[in-house]
Amino acid sequence: MSHTAAGDEQNISSLAFTLDRENALPLFEQICAALRQRIVSGTLPEGGRLPATRNLAIELGVARSTVVCAYEQLVAEGYISGRQGAGYSVCAIGQVEIQKAAPRVFQPVEETSHVPRPFSGGEPDMRLFPYRQWGRCVARICRVSPEKLLEAGSVLGNACLRRSIASYVADWRGLSAGPDQVIITAGAGDALELCLRALTQPGDAVALEDPGYLPLRRIVERQGLLRSSVPVDDLGACVPSDKAGAKAVVLTPSHQFPLGGAMAPGRRLEFLEWAGRSGGWVIEDDYDSEFRYAGRPIPAMAGFDGLNRTLYIGSFSKTFSNRLRVGYLVAPEALVPVLKNSLRRTGARASAMPQQALSEFIDSGEFYRHLRRMRRIYAERRKHLLARLTAEFSAFGHAPDHGAGMQIVFHLKPGIPDTQICTQAEAAGLGLQPLSGFAVEACGLNGLVLGCCHMDEPEIDRGLERLAQILGQATA
Ligand SMILES: Cc1ncc(COP(=O)(O)O)c(C=O)c1O
Known part of the structure; x- marks a missing residue:
């Protein structure tokens, strides 16, 4: 080490460390880290005067401002005191070692994008x-x-x-x-x-x-x-x-x-x-x-x-x-x-x-x-869903076409409770909702609210296959 003895006002003429220019850590932070380590370990004594910024800059082959930055950072952290022009010296920090936090292993944060479930209501198709x-x-x-x-x-x-x-x-x-x-x-x-x-x-x-x-x-x-x-x-x-x-x-x-x-x-x-x-x-x-x-x-x-x-x-x-x-x-x-x-x-x-x-x-x-394009695409998807519901699901209920919106209500025949169908549909990964769940006092509402705009036709077909099975079992 470069210093010769501990004591007040002792000049530390050289710090004898080198910088690693291949390291991603900025140079001023490397200087801070080296000084912190030497101060904490006692290698640099309390009261010792650090080399002048100009001299250390020449020794390390860096700009003087880099050294000033490092010294000022250490002043802010309480390791050294002083100011540019008047010199810097090591503060008393006793024998206290900075406790290193135990390394922690974090679970990676899930980065999955939100994909709405088939037939969830009011979801635009963000793929488009x-x-x-x-x-x-x-x-x-x-x-x-x-x-x-x-x-x-x-x-x-x-x-x-x-x-x-x-x-x-x-x-x-x-x-x-x-x-x-x-x-x-x-x-x-x-x-x-x-x-x-x-x-x-x-x-x-x-x-x-x-x-x-x-x-x-x-x-x-x-x-x-x-x-x-x-x-x-x-x-x-x-x-x-x-x-x-x-x-x-x-x-x-x-x-x-x-x-x-x-x-x-x-x-x-x-x-x-x-x-x-x-x-x-x-x-x-x-x-x-x-x-x-x-x-x-x-x-x-x-x-x-x-x-x-x-x-x-x-x-x-x-x-x-x-x-x-x-x-x-x-x-x-x-x-x-x-x-x-x-x-x-x-x-x-x-x-x-x-x-x-x-x-x-x-x-x-x-x-x-975008709006015109989505309107055309959603219209085709709704038409497809309505056509299939009308052609293949009429044993279970009917779906009026209001010519608007992002969801279709399929009114179920009495005896097929919408809440039961939706519970089973949820277990099968579908996002439809029971019509009765939107009512407070209104009676007699029993249907399935089917969002369809975020699904293309093959996705609608796959969803309907699952729904047909559930409805078939419920009415068997
Ligand atoms: C009838 C109705 N009003 C209001 C909202 C809330 O819309 P926003 O997402 O802009 O808050 C919705 C959302 O689906 C809705 O269906």
Whole structure:
């Protein structure tokens, strides 16, 4: 070793170690490691003055700044004291050895991608997603304006995305709203939660479709609201009685969830009259309306109402990806400050990260191209599933064709309980759901909710083989 004796103010003229330039560890870290080891082992004595940075840099053949960096790091860690220009000396650290953590063996983290089970509901086919085009949008933002990925911005969301959505809902859903009426949320579920939080007080009544979207009930209960159910008939959800005193009603008028029909125009009008009369709000959950396969798209109820007493909710979960977690709310102008206040209190949940790229993806036309392609492919898959159900499963029930959505309801004949079939289907690896599970008070619902858009035709055929066996055994 280079030092000659221990003691205060003793100059250490040389440290006598070499650097390994083949080593992946940066040079400054190699210097730190060598000094730490010598200090801890006592080879460098307490109080000893380290070689001047210039001299050590010459000795090791590195830039002086590399040595300064190493010394400053050791100052920060408490091994040495001093500063550049005044010299550095070894601190007292006693005989304490730094305890090395015992080596731990970690189980490798599973890296499997999420593959939805056959017939799971509401799953887009992510194998057909235009990753390259999306990647180009993301890469451009990273290169040109990376700050957009992390920008705090407005609680209402990225201004460009709000503009893109305003023009999207105008073109596709007949909504005439400015970007200032659009709020970006972390999905439709988050938008539903925001609407209820801003428009109601704990103890208020809220009317929900029965059968309906299950998580919504939990949102209502979590907010201390009183849930009342509105039944669904052939014309769509029924208008709540004035006696129920509902402050808001949540509807899926374009495509009732989970039954699948569209609300009749007359019934829509009745709801708008109810809202005008009672001062209640209609919250329109338009979660998958882009997937209408026959006829013209049904305009949103909020457009019909001129965004007067209707709040409109859309989502990119079905059109883009369930994992993106981006949705939006289009609100009457007068409600925007109320919603904004509510968001300020809780903080916005939508991540800033994908918003600018999503806006560019929409404006570039890629989103519309993707949507048109998916609509064509999903239509063929649904047609295939419906044809096979009609041709081969009529002994067990029937499946009405509503010409829309990402799932089909197969109504079972009495005596074939949907819950039992779904339990067996789950054991066989299928993801279908019992229709009765979506009901609270509604009686007589007995069917299978079959998602089919994420499956190609051979996958649908294989799934149906398993389902046929289960149904055959249940009715044998
Ligand atoms: C009727 C309905 N509303 C809302 C949602 C929630 O959508 P998001 O994934 O955008 O939160 C879903 C999800 O499937 C749904 O089916």
